[in-house]
Each structure stands twice: as structure tokens, then as C-alpha cells.
Amino acid sequence: QLETEKFTFQTEISRLMSLIINSLYKTREIFLRELISNASDALDKIRFLSLTDPSALATQEDLTISIAADPESKTLVITDTGVGMTRDQLQKNLGTIAKSGTSEFLEKLEGAQGDVTQIGQFGVGFYSVFLVADKVTVASKSNDDPDQHVWMSEAVDDFVIAKDPRGNTLGRGTQITLHLKENAQQFLDQESLRGLITKYSEFINFPILLWSSHNETITKEQPATTEEVDEDADLVEESMEEDAEAKAPETETRLVQGWDRINTLKPIWMRNAKDISDEEYVDFYKTFTKSSGDDAPLTWSHYKGEGDVEFRSILYVPPKADPNFFQNLAEKIHNMKLFVKRVFITDEFDLFPKWLSFIKGVVDADDLPLNVSRETLQKHRSLRIISKHLVKKALDMFSQLAKQDEEKYNTFFKQFGSALKYGAIESNQHRKKLASLLRFSSSYDPSGASVSLDNYIARMKGNQKSLYYMAGMSVSEIENSPFLERLLARGYEVLYMVDPIDEMLVQTMPGYNGKMFVNVAKGALTFGDEDLMEEQKEDLSAKYQPLSDWLKETLKEHVEKVVMSKRLTKSPMAIVANDYGLTGHMERLMAAQGA
Ligand code: ADP
């Protein structure tokens, strides 16, 4: 009698499953991508463990993924020799502990923008098996569990786990059997299966094998003839013709079966950049970020570091910024995968400072030791050197993009500009370089957000000494401000700082290329023609002295002084903060932060 234990799926998982099992998504084939990706993760894990404990592989030396279709039982079987799962892990990983992304993904699926192909990005890729199967069994053997166990579910509400009655057939690893739905029988077809596996296995660093069978025609060998050769030439010819007929090769067809290796193994980053097409780079990006559709990266850089440390890397700028990037600056974001000599080590490393953590990619280092803990590795000197190279490489990638494709660069800056500003605030070392990469709106191009500080300086008037800017909540707020008038009237360009981080930026970075930032909403302004202005101002001050005195008296509770201004052209008056006070915009920002 088989002892099974029954478990209920966590509520959200159960909801997700019923959505998946009942809907008719067109792109059901992605279940194969998810299973291959899980198998590859599991193989990465055991290979990593074996670096410090070589005996971990003893239970199964080969590291492979194998896939077999059985048309008779209508099943598809995917087997890996990865870490496997203990009984407890089967229960938790496949059904009871919901991932943080589950409810977010559910909402998306239930809503209009539901895209089932994104399932892997939300950490619930396994459940995509129910796109094609109505019954799934997962047999798994871990080194940490003396027994192999089977997980089984026919979807909907619950699943069962039992000790595998067949014994420890796997040695180590996981075997997933999909009982395909009636309408998913096409996944049994060997040729279409081969096509799909080829598509999803290109960037997998373990051999993927497909059980293949085909009919082979074999020619039976003929016994050598020992006929006597006739002396007569005619006769010889005749007999040869006869022979040709008689000895038409006898053939036989027989079924040949075996494992066919589907993928080639050289990782893309080890290949020569000039042999790799843009499409391959994009495909690789999609594979390792588990994204799909038109989630193509904005740009990338494939780099081979030589000299003090040897490593290779591919860095990508994703198409969009994470909307939560600034929500919690203390939270670590890890988008880089670290390999050492082709072996996946971890994706939980600080290879980039926070302000560059939006970059996704891979690094494969040759000079790092394989058999040490992640903690020891994190402190390793070579890794610090690699990090430095990567930061430099990332900045080069940005300036390259700025040079080559202005429009694309502006798209990039719209997404990641705030992160670069944050970098300019944080990093003394890279501030100058980052400053050259910044873009702003200005009176020259109010809506474009495409003005670089170098552009601004190139357009400066001969007598202009400062970089004029004004901060506000929006371009239109700034454009309506009376402070702007005088400068615009005199033909000066003013930078519009509408990003909340901008004012902090100019505080840490008071100037650029020898020119200082000057806030046009603050205190004294000079335009290089002060003398003339001064005379005019004295005349006017005298003329309007009575009005100034009256205003000062009337508003004495609210203002420090009332003076004649050189700044306004159309508006009669403006209330300004003094040089040491906060501007209205800063006051609002601080109020918003509860300061
Ligand atoms: P993710 O892969 O993003 O973690 P999945 O839903 O694909 O999410 O898988 C859930 C978990 O189940 C994995 O994190 C892993 O712990 C476990 N798992 C799935 N497939 C395998 C496998 N072939 N070998 C070992 N563990 C697996």
C-alpha cells in the first residue's frame, strides 16, 4: 500500500493554475522553456556545490537534461541530473510557498495586459506545465534525502506526495512527466519537439538530449562472387550486366533509436564578438532575463578583459527602468550573473554600485578560485578589479550610444537618467564622466530633455559666466515663472530642472567644466554687463523709493527687504528666496519628505 500525503495548493497558486489550465493561450510551448530553465538552474546548483564538495556528484556523474516523448502513453518526460528536491522541498517549492511575484502575475493575467509568456519572470514558471498537461508527476532525488519522492497533481486544488514506489531510480535529479491534454498532442511530435528544444536550449550550458527514433535503411552486404571470367569480351560484358541485375543491393529498414544531442555548448560570451549577430545578442538577453516578446535591450557591450585580470562580460541596458528603483535605495538589486571558468556561481553579487545596478548581464572570470565560498569570493581582489572595469565599461557603453544614436540615447536617458544623476551625486570618481552624460530640458528645447551640459556651454553667450537653471515641478511651471523672463529676454538659455533629484545634484556638483550653476530663482544675478545695469538701477531705486518703503512697511511680517530688481521684464514684482534660503521647490520637496 502506497503511503501518500495530500496537500492543498496555496490559494494564489491554485487560482493561477485554474487560469492556466482553463485558458486557451496561443503560446503554450513556453512550458518547455520553463522546464529547461529549471533543469539548468538545478544543474548549476549541484555543480556549484560540487566545487567545495566533489563527492556531491558521486550520486550521478553526468550533468545533463534529457527529453523523451512517448506517443503511446501520451507523455513527455523531462529528466535532469541537477540537485533534485527532498520531500520537504517538493512540498514547498511546488505548491505551498507562494513566490512574491505570484499575486502581481495573477493580476496581470486576469487583467487586459495578461501575457502568459512572462510567467518565468514572476518566479512561477513551473506551473506553465498546466498549459499542456492535465496531470503532472515530478519524481525527485536529492543528496539530502535518502529516498526519492514523487509529487503528483491533476491541477486545481491539491497535490499528493509519496515515497517513490520504484525506488531511487534517479540517483540524483528530477524527472517530470507531463500527461498531455488531448489538444496538446503535437508536443509528442519528434520534429516539432526538436525545433522547440533547439530554440530554447541555445544558451543552456549543459547538454540537452532528445530521445530520437528514425527509420534507417541498411544495405545488406553481398557475398563476393567467384564466377569464372569468360575469355570472350562480349560474354564478359553480358555477364556483367546480368550481375548488375542480380546483385542489386538488398536493403532492410530498421528502427534506430538513441539520444541526440541538441545544443552546442560554447557560451555566447566566450565567442568572438564579430561572429555574433545582433539577433543572437537579443535572444541571449531574452533567455537569461526570462523575458519575451519585444523586450529587446536598448544596447549592449561585449567585452574581453585582459591584463591584470582575465574575464569576459556582456552588459545589457534593459528596455525599461524598474519603477521601484528609487523606492528603496537600500535594497540590493542583482542583475548580473557571475561565472568562474564557465561554471555558474551566483547571481547574488554586488558587481555594480547601486546606481548602475539596472544593468543586466554576465561576467565570466578566469582568475577567481572555484572552490571557495561566495563570501570569500565577494572579497577577492580580482573581483574588485573586475567591478572597476565593468563600471568603466558601462559608462563607455552609454557614451558610445550617445555618440552613435542620439534618439536612442534620449530614450535611454528617459528611463535611466535619474540613476545616472544619482551616480553623479554618489560617486566622486565618476562624477565628471556622468555629468557629461546628463541631459536636461532647457529654454532651448523645453520638451525634449535632450540638452547636455556641453551643448549648453557651446551655445553660451560671449559674456556668460554661469550655467543658469531653474528648478520646478514641471516645464510649464518653470515657463510661467517671472524669474525666467529677464534671462530669456536677454537671450540666455536656462536649464529646466524638473527631476526631483536635480537640486540635490547641483548641490553636490556645483559646476561643470569651470562654469558654476546659478539658480535664477535665487538672490543676485549677474550677466556680465553689471555696470550699465547698476546705473539704471540706482536711478530707478530713487524713483521708486516711496513705493519700496510702503511695501516694506506693509509686508514687514513677511519679507526681509524690498529692493529694485534687474531680473524682471514683464512681471511687476517677484518674491525670491535669499542666497542662503531654500527655494520654493526645495521647500515643497522637504515638506513632501516630512522634513
Ligand atoms: P523559479 O524557477 O523562478 O524559482 P519555478 O516555478 O520555475 O520558479 O520553480 C519553483 C521552484 O521549484 C524552483 O525555485 C526550484 O526550487 C524548484 N524546482 C523546479 N524545477 C526543479 C528541478 N528540475 N530541479 C530542482 N528543483 C526544481
Ligand code: MG
Ligand atoms: Mg523556473
